[in-house]
Amino acid sequence: MALQRLKTLNRSTLALIIAGAVIATGLFSYTVGQLGRKPVEPVQSAPVNEPIAALGRLEPVSEVVSVSVSTTLNNDRVKQLFVKRGDRVQINQVIAILESYDRLQTALLEAQQQVKVAQSKLAQVRAGVKSGEIAAQQAEIARLQAQLQG
Numbered sequence: 001m002a003l004q005r006l007k008t009l010n011r012s013t014l015a016l017i018i019a020g021a022v023i024a025t026g027l028f029s030y031t032v033g034q035l036g037r038k039p040v041e042p043v044q045s046a047p048v049n050e051p052i053a054a055l056g057r058l059e060p061v062s063e064v065v066s067v068s069v070s071t072t073l074n075n076d077r078v079k080q081l082f083v084k085r086g087d088r089v090q091i092n093q094v095i096a097i098l099e100s101y102d103r104l105q106t107a108l109l110e111a112q113q114q115v116k117v118a119q120s121k122l123a124q125v126r127a128g129v130k131s132g133e134i135a136a137q138q139a140e141i142a143r144l145q146a147q148l149q150g
Helices: 004-034 101-149
Strands: 078-081 096-098
Touching: none
Parallel strands: none
Antiparallel strands: 078 096
16 A cells, blocks of 8 residues: 555656646746847837937947047037937938037148148159259260260
């Protein structure tokens, strides 16, 4: 009788272990299946026409793209923003203008003028070198002719 009871107890224990394993496997596969799904999108509220001031960064949805400025402009602020959330942007599209834009644009124009002045001076030097070389060659020819005659 005790042996019969022990066999029944072992079968019951084995059935409970198998049932627990089946339940654990089902829960595990359900959890793994939920990890791959996209979360439910929140409902968009109506836009509010209030100015927004915040520090942050632009971050695309699908891939990481570097949007950066010079290290000297780290404390610069956005003056105008040309894109809004969800807009698609193209390569080399202007997405914002910083407050330092006018100052930097003026510095750029001054630098371009300095380059033009330097290029014209370089052209003058090159032209001077060529005429100097021609004069030197003519003097050398005249000297060699004088040697031949003398």
